[in-house]
Amino acid sequence: xxxxxxxxxxxxxxxxxxxxxxxxxxxxxxxxxxxxxxxxxxxxxxxxxxxxxxxxxxxxxxxxxxxxxxxxxxxxxxxxxxxxxxxxxxxxxxxxxxxxxxxxxxxxxxxxxxxxxxxxxxxxxxxxxxxxxxxxxxxxxxxxxxxxxxxxxxxxxxxxxxxxxxxxxxxxxxxxxxxxxxxxxxxxxxxxxxxxxxxxxxxxxxxxxxxxxxxxxxxxxxxxxxxxxxxxxxxxxxxxxxxxxxxxxxxxxxxxxxxxxxxxxxxxxxxxxxxxxxxxxxxxxxxxxxxxxxxxxxxxxxxxxxxxxxxxxxxxxxxxxxxxxxxxxxxxxxxxxxxxxxxxxxxxxxxxxxxxxxxxxxxxxxxxxxxxxxxxxxxxxxxxxxxxxxxxxx
Amino acid sequence: xxxxxxxxxxxxxxxxxxxxxxxxxxxxxxxxxxxxxxxxxxxxxxxxxxxxxxxxxxxxxxxxxxxxxxxxxxxxxxxxxxxxxxxxxxxxxxxxxxxxxxxxxxxxxxxxxxxxxxxxxxxxxxxxxxxx
Numbered sequence: 133x134x135x136x137x138x139x140x141x142x143x144x145x146x147x148x149x150x151x152x153x154x155x156x157x158x159x160x161x162x163x164x165x166x167x168x169x170x171x172x173x174x175x176x177x178x179x180x181x182x183x184x185x186x187x188x189x190x191x192x193x194x195x196x197x198x199x200x201x202x203x204x205x206x207x208x209x210x211x212x213x214x215x216x217x218x219x220x221x222x223x224x225x226x227x228x229x230x231x232x233x234x235x236x237x238x239x240x241x242x243x244x245x246x247x248x249x250x251x252x253x254x255x256x257x258x259x260x261x262x263x264x265x266x267x268x269x270x271x272x273x274x275x276x277x278x279x280x281x282x283x284x285x286x287x288x289x290x291x292x293x294x295x296x297x298x299x300x301x302x303x304x305x306x307x308x309x310x311x312x313x314x315x316x317x318x319x320x321x322x323x324x325x326x327x328x329x330x331x332x333x334x335x336x337x338x339x340x341x342x343x344x345x346x347x348x349x350x351x352x353x354x355x356x357x358x359x360x361x362x363x364x365x366x367x368x369x370x371x372x373x374x375x376x377x378x379x380x381x382x383x384x385x386x387x388x389x390x391x392x393x394x395x396x397x398x399x400x401x402x403x404x405x406x407x408x409x410x411x412x413x414x415x416x417x418x419x420x421x422x423x424x425x426x427x428x429x430x431x432x433x434x435x436x437x438x439x440x441x442x443x444x445x446x447x448x449x450x451x452x453x454x455x456x457x458x459x460x461x462x463x464x465x466x467x468x469x470x471x472x473x474x475x476x477x478x479x480x481x482x483x484x485x486x487x488x489x490x491x492x493x494x495x496x497x498x499x500x501x502x503x504x505x506x507x508x509x510x511x512x513x514x515x516x517x518x519x520x521x522x523x524x525x526x
Numbered sequence: 527x528x529x530x531x532x533x534x535x536x537x538x539x540x541x542x543x544x545x546x547x548x549x550x551x552x553x554x555x556x557x558x559x560x561x562x563x564x565x566x567x568x569x570x571x572x573x574x575x576x577x578x579x580x581x582x583x584x585x586x587x588x589x590x591x592x593x594x595x596x597x598x599x600x601x602x603x604x605x606x607x608x609x610x611x612x613x614x615x616x617x618x619x620x621x622x623x624x625x626x627x628x629x630x631x632x633x634x635x636x637x638x639x640x641x642x643x644x645x646x647x648x649x650x651x652x653x654x655x656x657x658x
Binding site for chain 1: 527528529530531532533534535536537562563588589590591592593594595597598599600601604607609611619620621622623634635646651
């Protein structure tokens with residue numbers, strides 16, 4: 133897979149709390165922006181990769197018709213939410229490398245203001261309507277063993293991980309607060325420099341961070357990601373075509389997807405709750421790319437909560453297991469640190485786009501056009517938990 | 527308003543046992559393995575000859591969170607509440623709320639035992655309470 137395909141265009145809609153546009157329109161905006169950036173016409177698109185329903189509501193037929201595309205030769209959907217992030221790229225590269233498609237668009241549109249909020253289980257798909265007196269939960273995905281106990285949202289699950297981390301690694305609660313707060317505040321600082329960020333005008337200081345209400349102990353309000361509307365897209369083509377389109381293509385060095393046992397729901401029954409993805413997954417990622425963690429210039433780590441940024445530092449082997457919190461306190465993730473992380477502000481402060489905005493930010497970093505530019509960025513890692521990740525390079 | 531499981535093809539027997547105040551896990555008559563949550567076949571020997579075996583109902587808190595923000599209108603009156611992953615003496619993990627102590631007194635490793643809450647005539651929810 134290494135350097136067989138490249139990202140030649142990126143695009144995004146406005147991120148907002150309540151968009152006047154439909155998810156369909158937002159997806160179209162992002163894809164058109166990505167095609168314009170690539171210098172490609174919609175008529176050249178012959179492949180699409182996307183997140184599977186119920187997460188992505190805008191289907192391929194809507195996009196083909198909406199963009200006036202003749203026909204698609206390849207389309208693939210990846211399930212399980214954030215774990216689709218590496219998969220949609222891996223599928224696109226595979227399609228290009230095997231000649232099944234020449235120009236592949238990847239897109240993700242969210243309209244959380246119209247329902248399907250991840251922080252509300254009583255709205256939208258995945259939510260369960262009250263039938264008469266009670267809320268009835270079907271047995272699918274083991275939800276009926278979780279929802280009746282009031283375990284319904286990703287934030288609560290990540291809180292269970294964070295408590296276990298606190299215990300296993302022997303932290304004082306104040307250490308955890310300080311390290312998670314370091315993530316939230318640094319990502320906010322990045323967002324304050326990013327005009328596209330939802331929280332661009334909102335400063336976050338320690339007093340505001342620690343004073344915010346507890347959502348699901350030990351996670352506070354600003355430890356959790358935003359809920360918003362918006363869309364991101366990018367376009368991939370072969371390395372050869374990429375070089376003819378632009379002088380700064382961003383090559384896919386590797387992309388992985390991983391499914392470990394007891395995935396449903398969200399790793400709750402995994403033997404070691406803190407093993408958010410199997411160690412072999414990181415090996416595959418680095419081996420595929422031919423690089424090691426020390427070669428990574430910048431990382432965009434999937435941050436449904438601040439805990440995931442911290443855990444991602446360990447999962448992707450930037451620091452030894454159990455030391456992510458210490459690394460945050462001693463070194464941090466700012467532009468002056470050896471590994472700047474979530475330089476767009478991430479899900480906590482730019483916007484929540486299921487990791488897709490981490491890809492577009494990584495591309496900007498490697499082109500040298502990011503708002504919070506890491507000097508001489510050569511190689512970027514974009515990673516969700518559970519071994520769904522990619523390594524991109526100039 | 528309560529949030530209730532709908533017993534299905536796979537989970538029906540579990541909830542039926544719970545209604546009789548028995549905590550069970552699925553087990554394989556072929557190789558003797560046991561697991562939770564339930565599956566259509568034994569994941570070890572792939573036998574379809576499965577049954578349900580009682581477990582001790584004793585365990586420890588593996589992890590927990592104190593939920594202080596209701597993510598469903600049905601939970602507005604419940605907060606704050608503790609969601610825990612309980613590790614049974616037999617090794618299986620189950621989600622439960624922790625009864626019998628203040629949320630801030632829950633801790634990992636705490637000994638707990640099963641207790642049954644009859645929510646409706648049909649549905650009983652296994653919960654865990656701290657050992658005194």
